[in-house]
Amino acid sequence: xxxxxxxxxxxxxxxxxxxxxxxxxxxxxxxxxxxxxxxxxxxxxxxxxxxxxxxxxxxxxxxxxxxxxxxxxxxxxxxxxxxxxxxxxxxxxxxxxxxxxxxxxxxxxxxxxxxxxxxxxxxxxxxxxxxxxxxxxxxxxxxxxxxxxxxxxxxxxxxxxxxxxxxxxxxxxxxxxxxxxxxxxxxxxxxxxxxxxxxxxxxxxxxxxxxxxxxxxxxxxxxxxxxxxxxxxxxxxxxxxxxxxxxxxxxxxx
Ligand code: ASP
Numbered sequence: 001x002x003x004x005x006x007x008x009x010x011x012x013x014x015x016x017x018x019x020x021x022x023x024x025x026x027x028x029x030x031x032x033x034x035x036x037x038x039x040x041x042x043x044x045x046x047x048x049x050x051x052x053x054x055x056x057x058x059x060x061x062x063x064x065x066x067x068x069x070x071x072x073x074x075x076x077x078x079x080x081x082x083x084x085x086x087x088x089x090x091x092x093x094x095x096x097x098x099x100x101x102x103x104x105x106x107x108x109x110x111x112x113x114x115x116x117x118x119x120x121x122x123x124x125x126x127x128x129x130x131x132x133x134x135x136x137x138x139x140x141x142x143x144x145x146x147x148x149x150x151x152x153x154x155x156x157x158x159x160x161x162x163x164x165x166x167x168x169x170x171x172x173x174x175x176x177x178x179x180x181x182x183x184x185x186x187x188x189x190x191x192x193x194x195x196x197x198x199x200x201x202x203x204x205x206x207x208x209x210x211x212x213x214x215x216x217x218x219x220x221x222x223x224x225x226x227x228x229x230x231x232x233x234x235x236x237x238x239x240x241x242x243x244x245x246x247x248x249x250x251x252x253x254x
Contacts, residue, residue: 001030002143002253004239005043007053008136009188009230009247015052015136019248022046026142027252036150037075037097040142044071044093044152047138051129054136056090059128059156062163067128070169071096071154076178082170084108085163088123089116093154096170106170128156137169139176139185141234149183149234151176158190168193173200181236182206187247188229196222198231206235216242 003026007019026043030036048056059067071092072082081100085108086092095116099107107115117123137155144150153176155169167190168175177184177199184199193199198219205215216231220242223229230243241249 001145002234002239002251003027003030003039003043003140004232004234004241004251005140005249006185006187006230006232006241007047007138007248009243010228010245011136011248012246013052016248018047018050018052019250022140023250023252026140030142030144034144035146036142036144036148037073037100039144040140040150040152041073041093041097043140043142044138044154045091048091048093048154053138054156055138055154056092057126059126060159061128061130062157062161062165064163066163067126067156068163069126069154069156070166072170072176073097073100073152074150074172074176074178075100076149076180076183080105080172082106082172083112084166084170086112086116088113088126089121090124090126093152095119095121096152108166137187139187139232141178141183141185141232143183143234143236147236149178149181151178151183151185153185167191168198173197175199177203179203182233184231184233186229186231188243188245189227192223192227192229198222198229202231202233212238212240213242216240220244
């Protein structure tokens with residue numbers, strides 16, 4: 001069993017304690033027998049509820065002052081659930097988790113909000129925060145005792161982007177990827193991540209024989225130093241995190 005958690009590439013605040021707390025929550029759940037999806041989602045909920053992070057309650061505002069969030073959950077059993085440009089939901093990762101069990105993969109905007117409401121999630125005003133930096137999204141990758149791997153991510157996007165902008169977080173293969181023996185989540189400038197299909201391509205490097213750490217470095221090397229990027233990943237034998245900027249992250253494994 002293992003879980004790796006991040007609090008966003010480029011986070012300038014002292015938030016390592018928040019990531020450690022979230023990792024402890026996910027690890028305890030795994031230790032008690034929870035499946036990888038439940039552990040990854042619960043870990044991200046802890047970070048969404050910590051307003052120092054750019055997700056859920058602390059999501060950054062768009063140029064028009066609105067708060068819109070993206071989130072994703074995927075399992076290497078083949079299921080995927082994503083939401084994009086979702087307003088008035090404190091824990092968007094929980095909506096993505098519900099979408100995962102539907103016969104569609106992605107909901108956006110009003111449709112996502114209506115769906116959340118129909119599934120018993122009560123909308124609440126999310127004040128968001130005036131973060132002076134871009135980034136600080138959150139994510140977790142967990143592997144449970146059965147060997148299943150799940151990835152969960154949540155973000156308020158990147159500060160200064162327009163209403164309706166969707167980043168990499170719900171972008172399959174870009175912001176997240178999981179397959180047999182691998183799970184990866186990205187953070188940083190979403191447009192740069194999506195355009196390079198980052199998580200899928202990093203997973204291909206592992207399939208081609210690189211270690212997890214080498215594959216993450218391969219991914220970071222695709223970018224110039226001023227494009228903030230971070231990655232966390234698990235394989236069947238190890239966990240790793242890496243960033244070309246400061247990125248709080250934590251790993252628990254047995
Ligand atoms: N990747 C996220 C986005 O572009 C932001 C982040 O990771 O901090 O929406």
